[in-house]
Amino acid sequence: MAVTLVTSVASSSARFHLRSFSSSPSPLSSSFLRFQLPPRFRLALAVTPLYHSSRAMAHTLAQATLGLTQANSIDHPKVTFAAKDVDVTEWKGDILAVGVTEKDMAKDVNSKFQNPILSKLDAHLGGLLADVSSEEDFSGKPGQSTVLRLPGLGSKRVGLIGLGKSASSPSAFQSLGEAVAAAAKASQASSVAVVLASSESNESKLTSASAIASGTVLGLFEDSRYKSESKKPSLKSVDIIGFGTGPELEKKLKYAEDVSYGVIFGRELVNSPANVLTPAVLAEEASNLASMYSDVMTANILNEEQCKELKMGSYLAVAAASANPPRFIHLVYKPSSGPVKTKLALVGKGLTFDSGGYNIKTGPGCLIELMKFDMGGSAAVLGAAKAIGQIKPPGVEVHFIVAACENMISGTGMRPGDVLTASNGKTIEVNNTDAEGRLTLADALVYACNQGVDKVVDLATLTGACIVALGNSMAGIYTPSDELAKEVIAASERSGEKLWRMPMEESYWEMMKSGVADMVNTGGRAGGSITAALFLKQFVDEKVEWMHIDMAGPVWNEKKKAATGFGVATLVEWVQNNSSS
Structure with missing residues (x-):
């Protein structure tokens, strides 16, 4: 039966x-x-x-x-960005959004704005902007915003959006874009203009405009694929005023758009439940990317038997209990013309669901109900692949690698005490089946190094210990290479994502020694994120520069109950910086 x-x-x-x-x-x-x-x-x-x-x-x-359950088909918001130099009082559209710092909100003894742009706007509004800002106690602090429907201008509405004491970081301008998107959704606006009350240097303008565009696209996005009803955003166009014009700025805005849709793709992957996004479906999504960008990208998807031939005993042990078979994903980006100067690998943890195995996740704080996000590293890698396929940076070859599987419980599953043999011949005693991500990454890192790459960055929702150390908005990074740390941190600063370098304390390796194998897979609670990184290091070729990013905290926004797409923007920026463009 x-x-x-x-x-x-x-x-x-x-x-x-x-x-x-x-x-x-x-x-x-x-x-x-x-x-x-x-x-x-x-x-x-x-x-x-x-x-x-x-x-x-x-x-x-x-x-x-x-x-x-099947995902509904939804159209992503398509917004046209244009850089314009026009008088803000003459711009015609639905919302004129003005980004203001706390300093910009200063007034003279007559309660008039001292800032030239705000003063000019307020003069056309008969002082109403100053009055409303006082009545609503709007001071330009971050997170503050007020949108008014007032006569006297070409725009139907004027919005003031707070940037804080100073607007110097990409994340502040991305927040401005998100606030613009929120205002547009609330008033069903189809056209918006964004201007800063305080002007910036020409170099800063490029970065700021790019961050505003990115924030706007991401702010408009709502993942309603699994809801019975959804509302389509009405915003169609955003004019960036006062940031200059020309091909360089237009290129920056296009770059921001490409990266943003990569982030959205990453969010969609993480948001998708485990009964929809299985390892096979994740592999199919990767194959679809290769088909979409077939001029520069190829896909090689390995099944269980092919992984056995490569002796990936560590990875396959994790997959052994699941009814859904594993899929090892390998995408390769190669520029369509010109020489390749640098070869990179991006490796993402791809646990489409993690029950913990026989060390099952139990009790408060175990987050088993959110373990669909345990493939957040792979989502970052594939989101970056989408953006890079669109941007097509020259002079750099990129390998996108994911060992996708589920960590479940059955009679075929790995047990505490089992000894596994990874593809580089090293043996691992499993003392905790819930430390499975590093077991999959072990064989993925060996595979990545065998591709002849110069640098490898892996990303994983690896340890709760990193969340304890750094909270939910920051990822920990581990690397023996000071140069690689500088590269990736610089990329994160431009992308607005937060990273913090953690120590690779070699003396902690004593906790990882086994009596029957080369190593155990966990070293206990103390320094858990550090010992996890030391474990991964055992599977990296010494000739290859390597970094591990533990993104367990920032992968998920608890307030919004949705994925963040963390990691995509930093990875794309890092690849771009390693290209010859």
Whole structure:
């Protein structure tokens, strides 16, 4: 009966972004057995010979159809950005949004704005802007905003958006863009202009305009694929006023747009539930990227047997308990012309769900209900792949690598005390099945180094210890290379994402020694994020510059109950900086 049930659903299909991934029915059908053999033999065959194929058929059962959930098709907001030099009082549209610092809000003894732009606007409004800002106690602090519908200007509404004491970081201008998006959604505006009350240097203007554009696109995005109803944003155009004009600025705005859609793709991957986004579906999404950018990108997806041939015992042990088979994802970006000067690898942890295995996640704070985000590292890598395929940086080859699987519980799963052999020959005693991410990354890092790359960056939602150390808005980075640390930190500062370098304390390796194998996979609670990084280091070629990013904290926004897309922007910026452009 169990065989009949499995066979009957074997042709069900799974969808992600409304793309179908169908499985074929088993040729060994239960109906054939039922009508050709006597009952005694039918029972024996159902229990014994078919047992070995039941796991394969169970894969079909579990593939992204559980709960009959499929993602709705939604259109991402398409906003046109244009740099203009026009008088703010003459601009015509729905909302004129003015970014102001606390200093910009200073007034003279007559309660008039001292800032020239605010003074000019207020003169056309008969002093109403100054009056309202006083009545609402608007002082330009970060997070403050007020939008007024007032006559007297070409725009229907005027908004003041606080930037804090000074606006010097990309994250501040990205927040400005997000506030603009929020105001546009609230008033169903289709056209918006953004201007700063205080002017900036020409170099800063490029960065600021790019961050505003990025914030606007990301602020408009709402992942409603799994809701029965959704509202489409009405914003169509954003004019950037006072930032200059010309091809350089237009290129920056286009770059911001490309990166933002990579971030959105990463968010969608993390937001998707584990009954929809299985390892096979994640691999299909990667293959779709390669097809989309076929002029510069190729895909190689390895199945379980191919991974066995490569002796990936550490990775396959994690996947062994799941009904959903693992998929090892390898995308390669190569520029369509010109020489390659640098080869990079981006490796992302790809646990589409993590139960903890036999060390099952239990109790308050275990976050088992959020373990769909345990593939946040792979989402960052694939989001970066999407953006890089669009931007096409010259002179750099990039390998995007994900060992995708689920960490579940079954009679075929790894047990505490098991000894695993990784693809570089090193042995690992499993003392905690919930420290599975590093086991998958071990073989992924060996594979990455075998591609002949110069530098490797891996990203993973690896340890709760890193959240304890750095909180939810900052990722920890580990690397023996000071030069690589400078590169990636500089990229993060330009992207607005927060990283903090942590120590690679070699003396802590004593905690990772095993009595029966080369190492254990966890070293206890003390310094847990550090010992995890030291573990990963054992699988990196000494000739390759390597960095590990523990992004367990910033992968998820608890307030919004949604993925952040963390890591995409920094990775793209780092790749761009290693290119010859």
